[in-house]
Amino acid sequence: DTGVSQDPRHKITKRGQNVTFRCDPISEHNRLYWYRQTLGQGPEFLTYFQNEAQLEKSRLLSDRFSAERPKGSFSTLEIQRTEQGDSAMYLCASSGEGTTDTQYFGPGTRLTVL
Amino acid sequence: ILNVEQSPQSLHVQEGDSTNFTCSFPSSNFYALHWYRWETAKSPEALFVMTLNGDEKKKGRISATLNTKEGYSYLYIKGSQPEDSATYLCAFGDYKLSFGAGTTVTVRA
Numbered sequence A: 001d002t003g004v005s006q007d008p009r010h011k012i013t014k015r016g017q018n019v020t021f022r023c024d025p026i027s028e029h030n031r032l033y034w035y036r037q038t039l040g041q042g043p044e045f046l047t048y049f050q051n052e053a054q055l056e057k058s059r060l061l062s063d064r065f066s067a068e069r070p071k072g073s074f075s076t077l078e079i080q081r082t083e084q085g086d087s088a089m090y091l092c093a094s095s096g097e098g099t100t101d102t103q104y105f106g107p108g109t110r111l112t113v114l
Numbered sequence B: 001i002l003n004v005e006q007s008p009q010s011l012h013v014q015e016g017d018s019t020n021f022t023c024s025f026p027s028s029n030f031y032a033l034h035w036y037r038w039e040t041a042k043s044p045e046a047l048f049v050m051t052l053n054g055d056e057k058k059k060g061r062i063s064a065t066l067n068t069k070e071g072y073s074y075l076y077i078k079g080s081q082p083e084d085s086a087t088y089l090c091a092f093g094d095y096k097l098s099f100g101a102g103t104t105v106t107v108r109a
Helices: none
Strands: A005-007 A010-013 A019-024 A031-037 A044-050 A053-057 A065-068 A075-079 A088-095 A109-113 B005-007 B010-014 B019-024 B033-038 B045-050 B056-059 B062-067 B072-077 B086-092 B103-108
Touching: A005 A088, A010 A019, A019 A088, A019 A109, A031 A075, A044 A065, A053 A065, A075 A088, B005 B086, B010 B019, B019 B086, B019 B103, B033 B062, B033 B072, B045 B056, B045 B062, B072 B086
Parallel strands: A010 A109, B010 B103
Antiparallel strands: A005 A019, A019 A075, A031 A044, A031 A088, A044 A053, A065 A075, A088 A109, B005 B019, B019 B072, B033 B045, B033 B086, B056 B062, B062 B072, B086 B103
């Protein structure tokens, strides 16, 4: 068990550029989650997948954001036309299928939009 | 969005002292309460998942209690060590977790 990994760990981009982040969950986990943390706040739920199906999206996830999990393994989160307000830590987690199963988190991708 | 609050926001503890802090959450429609420890530049580490009123969990010098009827959980650190310095997050919910803003603990040697 190598844990949840995320790539890149840091990303600096200019406003208006597109960025893509990758998350590799724990291999036997069917559920994958994306959260976003801004300064001084706890992580906020963005979206989650059961295998390859995206089952719920937060209203925080504007139409500039898209997430995929094409083969039910790794996931990508893309932000188009980045804005300074998108600067945050983007966290990925994975879990088993139980409603209260522990979610195991990756180290996050810190995005800075200049 | 469920309102989860943690207090205090930060605290400083002398090495060897014990401490505790609070997480409060809505007392209706309870699913589970999670505690995480998050050290800088690392992944949040899962400490406990608590699902039953009156639950008490322990991991080494860290323990937690749960009161679902009144909507709070306490996390205790006994005999604090410098390696306990971290931000401790609680999260409430089912698969969609609502997090508090965390309590940042600094242990002074």
